[in-house]
Amino acid sequence: MKKIYLILLSGMMIGILSLYSCKKDSFLTRYPISRITAQSFFNNATDLNTYCNSFYTYVPGSTSVALNDQQSDNYESRPFNLVTAGQITIPATASAGVAWNGATWSWSFLYQVNYFLENYQKAVAPSSIVDHYVGVARFFRAWFYFDKVKAFGDVPFYNKTIATDDNADLYKARDPRQLVIDSVMADLKYAATYVNSTGPSGTITKWAALALMARVGLYEGTYREYHAISGWQQLLQTADSAALVVMQSGQFKLFTTGKPNTDYQNLFITHSPSDPQNTEIILGKYYSNSIPVYTPLDGDLYAYGLAFSKAFMNNYLTINGTPFTAVPGYDTMMIKGEFTNRDPRMMQSVLPPTVTYGNLNGAQAMTDARSGYLQIKYYDPATPSYNTNYNAAIDFRLGEMLLVYAEAKAELANAGVGTFSQGDLDMSINVLRDRVGMPHLSMTVPIDPVLAATYPNVSGPLENVLLEIRRERRVELAAEGLRYDDIMRWKDGPLLAKQGLGMYFPGLGIYDLNGDGTPDIALVSALPANPVTGISYFVLGTDFGFSNGTYGNIVPNPGLVKTFTDPKDYLMPLPTQELLLNKNLKQNPGW
Numbered sequence: 001m002k003k004i005y006l007i008l009l010s011g012m013m014i015g016i017l018s019l020y021s022c023k024k025d026s027f028l029t030r031y032p033i034s035r036i037t038a039q040s041f042f043n044n045a046t047d048l049n050t051y052c053n054s055f056y057t058y059v060p061g062s063t064s065v066a067l068n069d070q071q072s073d074n075y076e077s078r079p080f081n082l083v084t085a086g087q088i089t090i091p092a093t094a095s096a097g098v099a100w101n102g103a104t105w106s107w108s109f110l111y112q113v114n115y116f117l118e119n120y121q122k123a124v125a126p127s128s129i130v131d132h133y134v135g136v137a138r139f140f141r142a143w144f145y146f147d148k149v150k151a152f153g154d155v156p157f158y159n160k161t162i163a164t165d166d167n168a169d170l171y172k173a174r175d176p177r178q179l180v181i182d183s184v185m186a187d188l189k190y191a192a193t194y195v196n197s198t199g200p201s202g203t204i205t206k207w208a209a210l211a212l213m214a215r216v217g218l219y220e221g222t223y224r225e226y227h228a229i230s231g232w233q234q235l236l237q238t239a240d241s242a243a244l245v246v247m248q249s250g251q252f253k254l255f256t257t258g259k260p261n262t263d264y265q266n267l268f269i270t271h272s273p274s275d276p277q278n279t280e281i282i283l284g285k286y287y288s289n290s291i292p293v294y295t296p297l298d299g300d301l302y303a304y305g306l307a308f309s310k311a312f313m314n315n316y317l318t319i320n321g322t323p324f325t326a327v328p329g330y331d332t333m334m335i336k337g338e339f340t341n342r343d344p345r346m347m348q349s350v351l352p353p354t355v356t357y358g359n360l361n362g363a364q365a366m367t368d369a370r371s372g373y374l375q376i377k378y379y380d381p382a383t384p385s386y387n388t389n390y391n392a393a394i395d396f397r398l399g400e401m402l403l404v405y406a407e408a409k410a411e412l413a414n415a416g417v418g419t420f421s422q423g424d425l426d427m428s429i430n431v432l433r434d435r436v437g438m439p440h441l442s443m444t445v446p447i448d449p450v451l452a453a454t455y456p457n458v459s460g461p462l463e464n465v466l467l468e469i470r471r472e473r474r475v476e477l478a479a480e481g482l483r484y485d486d487i488m489r490w491k492d493g494p495l496l497a498k499q500g501l502g503m504y505f506p507g508l509g510i511y512d513l514n515g516d517g518t519p520d521i522a523l524v525s526a527l528p529a530n531p532v533t534g535i536s537y538f539v540l541g542t543d544f545g546f547s548n549g550t551y552g553n554i555v556p557n558p559g560l561v562k563t564f565t566d567p568k569d570y571l572m573p574l575p576t577q578e579l580l581l582n583k584n585l586k587q588n589p590g591w
Contacts, residue, residue, distance in 0.1 A: 038119040045125040048133040051116055055140040056202075058109060059285050060481070062393035063297050066268075066378040067306065068481035074474070076309040076371050076500025076556045083569050084496045084562035090573040090591055103151035105575050107158070113141045114161045128194075135195035136204045138187035139212065145184050146216050149177050150485060151572045153588060157183055173584040178231060181220050185238065188213040192242075197251075201273030201286060207246055208283040211396040214242040214404045222411060223489040226457055227570075233417055236408040243405040246282065247427070252398040255280040260437035265348035268378045270392050280398045287390035299386035301379050302360060307369030308350055308478075310501040310553055313338065314450070315474050316346040321439030325450045335372055335503040336515055344436040349377040349478055353513040353520075358384040363513045363520040364536045370544055370556035371502030377479045394480070402428040403473045410469055414462040425465070429472050441468055457491060488570055497564040501547055502554030508540060565590055 041047050060068075070077050082088050091097070094105040116137045123130060141159075148155045154174035162169045191209035199205050217239030224232035246252065255267045255277045270277035273286060287293045300306075314325050319341045324330055339352045347355075351374040355362040358381030365374040383389045406428035413420035422443050430440040443465060451467040452458070458466050470490075474483065487495055505511065510522045521536045523544070531537055538544050545558030568590025579585050 038122060042119045042122040044123055045129045045133075048116075048120060048123050048125065048130065052133050052136045055113065055136065058140055058143065059202075059283070060393060060395055061285050061295060062287070062378065062389070062391050063295050063300060065393045065395065065481050066297060066375075066479055067300060069479050069483045070306055072483035072487060073495045073498065073500070074309060074312040074478055074483045075307060076502065077307050077369075084564055085560060086563060088569075088572065090587075091575040093577050094575050096575060103147065103572050105152070105578055109144055110141065110158060111161055113137050113144065114158065117141075117159075118161060131194035132196050135191040135193070135206075135209070139191040139195065139204050139209050142184040142187035142191070142216070143212060145180055146212070146219075149180055149184075150219070150488070152574065153177050153571045155180055159183070171582045171584055174586070177220075178229075181216070181235070184216055185213065185235075188216065201278070202284055204283070207249065207251055208396055210242045210246050211282045211401060214239045214246070214401060214408075215396070217242060218404045218408050219485060219489050221408065223491075225411065225415075226489065226491040233412060233415065236412050237417075239404055240408040240412065243401040243408070246398065246401045247405060252282060253279050254398060254431060254435050256435045260435065261344050262348065264345050264436055265377065268391065268394065269380050270394075271390055272392075281392070281394050282396040282398065282401075284395060285393040287392065289390050293390065294383075294387045295389050295391075296386045297389040297391060298358075298379055298384050299389075301375055302368035303386075306375045307371035307502065307556060308373035308375060309371060310373075310503070311454075311498065312474070312478070313346070313350065313373055315471050316343040317438065317471075318342060319344075319438070321441075323448045323450065325448070332504055332506075334505075335513055338503070343438055343475065345475055348436075350374065351376045354515070357381050360384075363516075366502075366521055366538060366544075366554075367536050371500070371554055373502065375479055399432060399476055400480075400482075402431055403469070403476060407466070407469050407473065410462050410466050414460040414466060420462060420465070429469065432472065432476055441465075441472070454495065455490065455492060491566075491570070493564045493566060493569055496569075497562040499547070499562065500556060502544075502556055504553050505546070505551065507546075507551040510535065 041051070069075060071082060091104070094107075097104050117134065120130060120134060120137075145155070145157070152174075154177050156169075156172050157175045157180050158169065164170075188209050191204070192206050192213060195204055195206045195209055197206045217235045217237075221232045221235030221239055224230065224235065256263045257266075257276070267277050267280065270281070270284075271287070271289065273284070278284070287295060314330075316324060318324055318327065324338075324342065327333075335353050339347055339354075351357055351360055351362045351365050353362045353365065353372075357376055358379065360368070360374065360376065360379070360381075362374070366372050368374055378391060380389055380391055383391075406424065409418065409424055410420045412418050425441050425443065433440060445464050445468055447464045448467060448471075451471060452463070455467060455470060458470075460466075470486075473486065477483070487493060505523060508523045508525060510519045512518060513520045519532070519535050521538065522532075523538050523540065525540050527537055527539060540546065541558065545555035547553040547555055568588070571588040573591035574585060574587055579587060
């Protein structure tokens with residue numbers, strides 16, 4: 001069982017290191033080592049392992065992975081999108097978070113990593129062991145800087161600890177994102193070369209390094225492509241190559257038991273590294289029911305109103321592989337009909353009205369998810385309460401690598417670099433579709449006009465295929481914390497400003513949503529004096545709105561006015577205090 005808890009307990013190493021804050025130069029927060037110094041530590045492989053274990057606090061847990069998509073257009077939740085609601089404000093200090101994703105101008109974690117990289121040479125251990133731990137440290141430095149670039153764009157790059165009197169580094173300007181990403185890739189190439197290919201569950205391996213390299217290459221490559229920044233093709237080639245190495249390694253395979261109606265959902269209900277789902281997981285963060293180490297995930301899924309949007313739901317194809325938006329009357333279809341004959345991933349990610357799942361009642365999903373589309377991906381019906389869930393977080397998996405490979409290679413071929421064929425689709429997108437019994441994607445698929453309108457920046461000879469790859473990515477990776485990043489890199493920020501909608505109703509009234517003959521909800525202009533037991537009531541104008549005034553799709557946040565400002569909202573603001581302390585720092589555009 002020791003393997004299961006390694007990551008969860010590694011945060012205790014920070015206490016062993018006794019890190020404390022240095023008050024001087026708050027804009028570059030430093031954490032010098034007090035009780036453990038280079039002279040007394042870093043003596044052997046055990047010391048290197050102990051120190052590196054402290055880095056694992058950086059790995060996102062299941063709550064972060066499963067809930068971070070809520071700020072994207074996949075959701076219309078309450079709370080709502082902070083960016084488009086204009087609720088991202090300029091933080092006062094470096095430690096203040098500027099967004100839901102925890103993006104800050106703090107550098108304490110970087111100091112922790114760089115301190116290791118400056119002192120590991122003291123250890124007496126075989127070079128292969130030392131190189132492994134150096135690779136682990138460089139992996140985490142790469143991940144740290146990748147997150148910083150996504151949030152802020154240009155950032156100061158440091159590959160060493162900074163002394164309090166080193167004014168040149170303390171007060172330097174931001175380095176170009178190109179330089180920073182080059183350094184990220186150098187760190188990841190080192191990690192992919194020297195980190196062990198196997199290790200305790202939940203720890204960094206060469207495959208995790210390749211997976212992060214693929215993710216960084218795809219993000220930064222397409223960000224530069226669609227934001228008109230040079231150097232994008234090489235990054236996509238790196239993404240394509242790294243993903244392919246993982247795919248062909250023989251170390252991973254998609255989790256499937258031959259049950260297309262349950263396998264996808266069960267992938268996200270895994271607790272132990274010995275579970276069969278782990279054949280697909282490249283890096284996971286594990287919890288425990290026996291210690292116990294729990295998360296509030298299940299409770300958060302319904303308590304915070306995690307409601308998928310109608311725009312997202314429309315992306316699920318019909319069971320025949322054709323767009324749902326091509327079905328006559330799709331836009332006025334009631335929710336029970338929406339779930340009929342659709343991609344099986346839909347009902348394994350979103351609660352159908354005819355299903356009771358754990359303590360969730362599909363017919364009354366509006367109570368928890370005002371759009372009516374309640375997330376059940378990652379929800380474990382055996383642990384429905386707060387702080388009882390111990391699902392593993394899946395931070396990297398083979399499914400994502402298949403999508404990275406397809407998108408990167410198709411984007412390159414669309415620009416005349418290399419080729420993209422039916423064989424490429426068959427070894428990537430169609431493997432994912434096989435798991436859920438969906439028809440294969442063909443190179444000759446017609447352009448879906450709804451997708452084309454959603455992504456107006458896509459054009460070229462492979463427009464049809466690229467649009468469908470984006471659909472597949474949105475569906476397969478829903479609720480895995482990647483959709484917001486996708487919108488940013490594709491320069492499709494205006495999608496976030498569109499009014500989020502829910503299920504359709506022809507008007508006020510009492511509705512039997514699951515078709516069992518018993519009313520489930522009532523949409524009313526005012527609460528009745530004698531409400532009927534078993535019916536959930538929602539008041540027009542207070543609890544919801546209608547897209548057409550007196551009928552139409554549910555508007556979960558009727559008073560919310562959304563905006564997205566280009567270029568401002570593609571990056572987060574720098575803290576006020578840091579700009580005052582360091583005159584070489586400049587605020588991001590528009591802030």
